[in-house]
Amino acid sequence: MTADAVTAALKLAERNERNHRLAILSAAALEAILLGIFLLAADFTNRTHVLLLVVFAGGLSLLVLAAMALGASVNRHTLRVLTAVETLRAERAGRA
Numbered sequence: 671m672t673a674d675a676v677t678a679a680l681k682l683a684e685r686n687e688r689n690h691r692l693a694i695l696s697a698a699a700l701e702a703i704l705l706g707i708f709l710l711a712a713d714f715t716n717r718t719h720v721l722l723l724v725v726f727a728g729g730l731s732l733l734v735l736a737a738m739a740l741g742a743s744v745n746r747h748t749l750r751v752l753t754a755v756e757t758l759r760a761e762r763a764g765r766a
Contacts, residue, residue: 683751694741
């Protein structure tokens, strides 16, 4: 594995991580806007509106937890790959 390939892989991983964070932040902003609109429009004396709020909050929390789990998994796998690359570099340096 050449240094250029490692550098390219690291740049790609960093770009993917930035895109992932941007997507999460965009989704959070959109959900906050939707929640704000719902809170302004809801009639809390109507039980159906309260039920919709509970369902919305429950679904949103589930999606947030899933996104956090996905991010943690991606980070863990990225660290594994980086550890493997560093181990290979150390082995090659020891042979040379």
